[in-house]
Amino acid sequence: xxxxxxxxxxxxxxxxxxxxxxxxxxxxxxxxxxxxxxxxxxxxxxxxxxxxxxxxxxxxxxxxxxxxxxxxxxxxxxxxxxxxxxxxxxxxxxxxxxxxxxxxxxxxxxxxxxxxxxxxxxxxxxxxxxxxxxxxxxxxxxxxxxxxxxxxxxxxxxxxxxxxxxxxxxxxxxxxxxxxxxxxxxxxxxxxxxxxxxxxxxxxxxxxxxxxxxxxxxxxxxxxxxxxxxxxxxxxxxxxxxxxxxxxxxxxxxxxxxxxxxxxxxxxxxxxxxxxxxxxxxxxxxxxxxxxxxxxxxxxxxxxxxxxxxxxxxxxxxxxxxxxxxxxxxxxxxxxxxxxxxxxxx
Amino acid sequence: xxxxxxxxxxxxxxxxxxxxxxxxxxxxxxxxxxxxxxxxxxxxxxxxxxxxxxxxxxxxxxxxxxxxxxxxxxxxxxxxxxxxxxxxxxxxxxxxxxxxxxxxxxxxxxxxxxxxxxxxxxxxxxxxxxxxxxxxxxxxxxxxxxxxxxxxxxxxxxxxxxxxxxxxxxxxxxxxxxxxxxxxxxxxxxxxxxxxxxxxxxxxxxxxxxxxxxxxxxxxxxxxxxxxxxxxxxxxxxxxxxxxxxxxxxxxxxxxxxxxxxxxxxxxxxxxxxxxxxxxxxxxxxxxxxxxxxxxxxxxxxxxxxxxxxxxxxxxxxxxxxxxxxxxxxxxxxxxxxxxxxxxxxxxxxxxxxxxxxxxxxxxxxxxxxxxxxxxxxxxxxxxxxxxxxxxxxxxxxxxxxxxxxxxxxxxxxxxxxxxxxxxxxxxxxxxxxxxxxxxxxxxxxxxxxxxxxxxxxxxxxxxxxxxxxxxxxxxxxxxxxxxxxxxxxxxxxxxxxxxxxxxxxxxxxxxxxxxxxxxxxxxxxxxxxxxxxxxxxxxxxxxx
Numbered sequence: 001x002x003x004x005x006x007x008x009x010x011x012x013x014x015x016x017x018x019x020x021x022x023x024x025x026x027x028x029x030x031x032x033x034x035x036x037x038x039x040x041x042x043x044x045x046x047x048x049x050x051x052x053x054x055x056x057x058x059x060x061x062x063x064x065x066x067x068x069x070x071x072x073x074x075x076x077x078x079x080x081x082x083x084x085x086x087x088x089x090x091x092x093x094x095x096x097x098x099x100x101x102x103x104x105x106x107x108x109x110x111x112x113x114x115x116x117x118x119x120x121x122x123x124x125x126x127x128x129x130x131x132x133x134x135x136x137x138x139x140x141x142x143x144x145x146x147x148x149x150x151x152x153x154x155x156x157x158x159x160x161x162x163x164x165x166x167x168x169x170x171x172x173x174x175x176x177x178x179x180x181x182x183x184x185x186x187x188x189x190x191x192x193x194x195x196x197x198x199x200x201x202x203x204x205x206x207x208x209x210x211x212x213x214x215x216x217x218x219x220x221x222x223x224x225x226x227x228x229x230x231x232x233x234x235x236x237x238x239x240x241x242x243x244x245x246x247x248x249x250x251x252x253x254x255x256x257x258x259x260x261x262x263x264x265x266x267x268x269x270x271x272x273x274x275x276x277x278x279x280x281x282x283x284x285x286x287x288x289x290x291x292x293x294x295x296x297x298x299x300x301x302x303x304x305x306x307x308x309x310x311x312x313x314x315x316x317x318x319x320x321x322x323x324x325x326x327x328x329x330x331x332x333x334x335x336x337x338x339x340x341x342x343x344x345x346x
Numbered sequence: 347x348x349x350x351x352x353x354x355x356x357x358x359x360x361x362x363x364x365x366x367x368x369x370x371x372x373x374x375x376x377x378x379x380x381x382x383x384x385x386x387x388x389x390x391x392x393x394x395x396x397x398x399x400x401x402x403x404x405x406x407x408x409x410x411x412x413x414x415x416x417x418x419x420x421x422x423x424x425x426x427x428x429x430x431x432x433x434x435x436x437x438x439x440x441x442x443x444x445x446x447x448x449x450x451x452x453x454x455x456x457x458x459x460x461x462x463x464x465x466x467x468x469x470x471x472x473x474x475x476x477x478x479x480x481x482x483x484x485x486x487x488x489x490x491x492x493x494x495x496x497x498x499x500x501x502x503x504x505x506x507x508x509x510x511x512x513x514x515x516x517x518x519x520x521x522x523x524x525x526x527x528x529x530x531x532x533x534x535x536x537x538x539x540x541x542x543x544x545x546x547x548x549x550x551x552x553x554x555x556x557x558x559x560x561x562x563x564x565x566x567x568x569x570x571x572x573x574x575x576x577x578x579x580x581x582x583x584x585x586x587x588x589x590x591x592x593x594x595x596x597x598x599x600x601x602x603x604x605x606x607x608x609x610x611x612x613x614x615x616x617x618x619x620x621x622x623x624x625x626x627x628x629x630x631x632x633x634x635x636x637x638x639x640x641x642x643x644x645x646x647x648x649x650x651x652x653x654x655x656x657x658x659x660x661x662x663x664x665x666x667x668x669x670x671x672x673x674x675x676x677x678x679x680x681x682x683x684x685x686x687x688x689x690x691x692x693x694x695x696x697x698x699x700x701x702x703x704x705x706x707x708x709x710x711x712x713x714x715x716x717x718x719x720x721x722x723x724x725x726x727x728x729x730x731x732x733x734x735x736x737x738x739x740x741x742x743x744x745x746x747x748x749x750x751x752x753x754x755x756x757x758x759x760x761x762x763x764x765x766x767x768x769x770x771x772x773x774x775x776x777x778x779x780x781x782x783x784x785x786x787x788x789x790x791x792x793x794x795x796x797x798x799x800x801x802x803x804x805x806x807x808x809x810x811x812x813x814x815x816x817x818x819x820x821x822x823x824x825x826x827x828x829x830x831x832x833x834x835x836x837x838x839x840x841x842x843x844x845x846x847x848x849x850x851x852x853x854x855x856x857x858x859x860x861x862x863x864x865x866x867x868x869x870x871x872x873x874x875x876x877x878x879x880x881x882x883x884x885x886x887x888x889x890x891x
Contacts, residue, residue: 050521074524081525087518091540100536101526150526 001026001061001186002047002154008055009042015054016042017210024154024203027184029177031197034207034233040190042210044156047188048081049074061153080147081156085163086139088131094118094142095127101150117145120179137168144176148183155180157189161196173199194234206230222276228342231274236303238314239272241344250341253310254288254334265343274340277303277315282322286331290314292324306332360710363702366695367714370773373732374724377597380590380735388579388588396570404558404571404596407492411557412550414497418646419504419553420546424534427512430628431639437647438509439885444650445502446877448834448851450562451870453495454858455654457566458661460486487567496557498650503556504549506884511545511614512538517626544613551607558600559725561837562855572596573727573837580731580841590735593728604723655874661867669868677869681849684764685832688771689779692828693821695772696779700787715780722777726770726838733770733842737761762844770838775831779824786820787813823883830880834873 007020017039024030032040045051047058049065049072057067060079065072080101088097095114102110118124121141131139140160147155160176161169177200180187191197197204198218205215206229214226225231228239242252246267250257257273265271282304290306293313302323304316316332324330389397425431426438444452460466460483467483470476485491515538523533561573572592580589631639662669699715721729737760748756760766790813798808836851843852850869857866 048521048525050524073529074521075527075529077525078527079525081522083518083522085516085518087516087522089519089522089537089541091537091543100523103527146522146526152525156525 001028002030002188003059004043004047004056005059006056007043007046007053007058009039009046009051010054015210017046017207018055020056020212022203022205022212022215024186024188026186027181028202029180029187029189029200031201031204032188032190032207033192033194033197033204036192038207039210040205040207041158043207044081044158044188044190047154048079048156049077078150078152079154079156080150080152082140082143082147082158082160084159086143088139088143088146090131092131093127094123094129094131094134097131097142098127098146098149100146104150113149117149120182121145122175136164137172140164140172141175144179148179148185151183153186155185155187157187159191160189161191161193169193169196170199176200206233208233223338224340225274228272228345231340231342235276236315237274237276237279238312239342240275240312240314242271242273242341244269244271250339253308253312257334257336257339265341270344271341272344274342275314275334275336277317279334279336280306280314280316281333281335282316282318282330283333284331286333288333289329289331290316292326292328292330295324295326304330306330357706359702359706362698363711363714366698367718369769370695370718370721370776371714372736373729373770373773374597374720375732376735377590377593377724377728377732380587381594383587385585385588385591388583388585389591391583392575392579392588392592396575399570400572400575400592403489403564403569404573404599406489407496407560407564407569407571408554408557408599410489410493411496411500412554414493415501415504415553416546416550418497418501419506419549420508420542422501422643422646423505423508423512423542424538425639425643427509428626428629429636429639430630431636431643433640434628434643437640437643439888440647440651441505441643442502442881442885442888443647443878444499445884446881447499447651447654447874448562448836448877449496449499449556449560450566450836450855450858451658451874452499452650452654453492453563453566454863454866455657455870456491456495457486458863459653459657460484489567489569492560492563492567492569495563496560497553498646500553500556501646501650503552504546506888507545507549508542509888511542513626515541515626520626544610547610548607548614551603551610555600555603555607555723558596558603559727559837561725561727561840566855566858572599573725576727576731577837577841586731586735586738590731593725593731597724597728600723600725604720607723658867658871658874661864662871665864666868669865674868677848677850677853678872680847681833681851684767684849685829687764688768688775688832689825689828691768692772692775692779693783693824695776696783696824697821699776699780700783703784704787718773719777719780721773722775724774726774726835727841729770729773730838730841733766733773733838734761737766737769761842764844764847766842767839767844770842771828771832771835774835774838775828778827778831782820782824782827783817786817790816823880826883827880830877833876 001024003023005021008018009016020043022030032043034040042051046053046066052071053066053068055068057064059065060077062078064070065077089100092100095118098117099110099114102113105113114127115124118127121144123138123141126134126138126142131142134142143160161172164172173196189197189200201218203215204218204221206213206221208229214221214230216224216226221230221234225234231237231239240252240254242250244265244267245251245256248258250271250273252273290308292304293307294305296303297320300320301317302320304318304324306314306316308314392400422441426434426441458464462478470481470483474481519537519541520530520533523537524530528536559573560571561577564571565574565577572595576589576592576596579592580586695718699718702711703715724732741756741758741761744759745756748754794812795808798812799805803811833849834851836855839849839852840855843849848856850873854866854869854873857863857869
């Protein structure tokens with residue numbers, strides 16, 4: 001449905017993204033995350049046809065739409081886009097906005113499709129309003145409705161929730177995922193917020209400096225980040241120093257663990273082991289104890305910052321009725337069902 | 347005494363607004379009230395003779411100018427805002443330059459260039475060996491000529507507003523229409539133009555108001571319009587009431603435009619909500635088209651500014667040794683001191699009104715301020731009549747009473763003096779200064795007052811340490827704008843000036859009317875040069891935008 005191969009985009013002599021390959025099949029939702037300036041929006045704009053390619057190619061269902069030598073104009077790509085600022089047309093009503101891309105349809109069909117979409121996004125009565133009469137969340141829904149009205153093959157969303165407040169974001173993200181799944185829409189979203197990506201996406205790509213670091217499912221990204229950058233960017237965690245005993249085992253201040261992931265490490269090599277807050281279980285019976293340095297209350301859970309005997313700091317996510325004071329020693333146990341190890345960078 | 351009436355009585359701000367605002371509203375009200383005493387015989391005479399030509403010429407002039415300004419202004423604004431082409435950066439602000447040239451000056455300059463004895467026709471006769479009557483040449487002194495002249499200097503109103511409207515359209519809008527299947531051309535017609543329409547309409551309405559108000563050009567070209575008709579009815583038929591009634595009819599046309607303009611402005615506000623100002627990148631053009639666009643954008647600048655400015659300079663160079671005399675210096679002094687006085691009065695009033703609006707947010711302040719600021723839409727000729735009627739009446743009464751009681755005749759106390767002129771200018775240009783001052787005051791958020799107070803400033807200190815420095819720029823701009831507008835103003839000055847009191851504008855007009863075009867060039871050039879100042883300010887604020 002959507003295939004990017006070795007994609008590269010340059011502004012003048014300056015290469016912004018390079019060597020991007022990914023693919024989505026019909027109905028899948030992909031997300032690009034990364035710090036600002038990593039090139040994620042550029043990829044989206046290249047797919048839409050607003051940026052020419054410096055290398056590689058982009059294929060949609062209709063075939064190759066962008067390559068170094070060929071550029072299909074955006075209006076012929078048959079894709080929908082939801083913009084960061086929504087880009088709704090202020091001189092048109094809500095219904096006229098939604099119907100804007102339906103010029104090929106007859107008037108009655110267009111009206112029918114418009115009404116259908118107003119229902120789909122849950123705003124059936126707002127068709128006659130003007131854009132300035134809508135709230136931010138409503139504008140967002142209309143922007144989505146307008147983009148999917150012509151039944152595009154692929155939908156592009158550029159930071160669609162960034163101008164909304166936090167509470168609205170999550171519920172909207174869930175609603176929109178449902179709508180996209182209902183319409184069996186293939187979609188690519190760009191965001192800098194990983195939780196948005198977790199809510200929306202089937203596949204997530206983490207980008208840094210114009211390169212794709214990892215393209216994987218949310219579960220894989222969190223639990224098997226391919227490198228330090230991804231491990232650091234996605235979720236919370238610490239890297240605990242350790243040493244390889246042989247090709248299979250790592251020794252840390254927590255004890256010795258068998259490792260099953262990332263094999264090519266030598267005996268005696270200094271490494272770091274990724275420990276997520278949920279890898280450390282609070283257990284009063286455990287012989288291993290650690291000192292509470294800091295705590296932050298998260299409702300159902302408390303996130304503790306702990307100091308091990310060795311002096312290393314780790315996070316621990318405990319149920320919130322295990323309430324301990326700062327300075328207290330608490331028992332903990334490591335519950336790793338997969339281990340992520342990186343060679344130490346000296 | 348009720349709470350409300352007590353507040354009303356004690357509050358000095360309300361009186362500070364109400365009294366001058368009513369004074370400024372009197373001229374326009376007089377014009378409107380004049381219809382209560384219809385001068386049937388004069389109207390019957392007018393109807394049989396010139397009334398229809400007044401109406402049709404005025405309407406044709408206004409719509410012709412509106413259409414011309416719309417096309418030139420919108421076209422240039424679109425090209426300048428969308429494309430890269432040679433000299434774009436300079437043309438972008440230079441296209442405002444024609445604003446510096448008053449319509450009557452461009453009209454007589456082109457007459458000098460294009461009439462039978464002018465350089466263009468003379469050269470043609472030499473080249474082709476033609477004689478008088480051998481060939482046809484378009485007559486510049488005609489309605490069509492007047493339309494072209496006015497459109498050439500008024501299109502910047504449309505250009506300025508349309509350019510901003512096009513530039514402010516977020517780039518995502520164009521991208522949105524392209525992902526929805528529109529070509530760039532379709533985007534222009536279905537999105538970009540409709541979005542800019544309120545701005546374009548506002549500019550066009552302003553240009554049309556100026557066209558209705560024009561006196562110098564149509565008088566010089568011998569085209570009968572309302573403004574020349576008002577002059578003729580007053581001074582020819584000697585019927586001031588009938589002149590006022592004609593003025594009332596003209597005012598009703600203008601008020602229609604004013605409503606259109608206000609309505610469009612409100613729309614502009616709606617159209618600019620919720621869009622980030624990510625400016626769209628300009629598109630590149632092929633080499634051939636690049637130069638075509640360049641030439642197209644140069645044409646209005648060439649004909650609206652360069653040609654008349656060069657011609658004026660040539661004339662001035664040829665005649666300055668004769669024309670640059672003591673009399674000319676007297677003219678400059680008269681004009682400048684008059685304009686400076688008017689500017690001071692107008693800006694003082696604007697400051698009072700703007701502060702009253704800030705302190706008292708109710709209709710008792712709002713409505714008088716609005717009424718007083720309406721004058722900018724009213725043609726100078728109309729305002730002059732509206733000022734003349736009541737002042738002449740008051741003068742007569744005072745004269746009569748003084749003779750009865752004290753046996754002295756006081757003569758003309760108000761009507762034939764600078765007071766009348768300054769009142770007319772205040773009515774006409776208050777809106778200009780008010781707009782500028784209000785914009786400046788708007789930047790000083792109420793929070794800033796509170797912040798300063800919380801940091802230990804007394805209200806007086808707040809005024810000196812926060813307001814004065816922040817307002818200085820807009821007050822200076824307001825002073826300059828009114829100064830230049832007064833300097834250029836012709837019809838009101840012509841009617842109301844004291845006997846033997848001449849200004850640059852009046853002298854230019856008189857010399858041009860006597861066909862002494864070259865002699866008029868020095869004062870005309872002086873007006874154009876001073877007129878450049880506000881245009882430069884405009885251009886600079888445009889760049890900052």
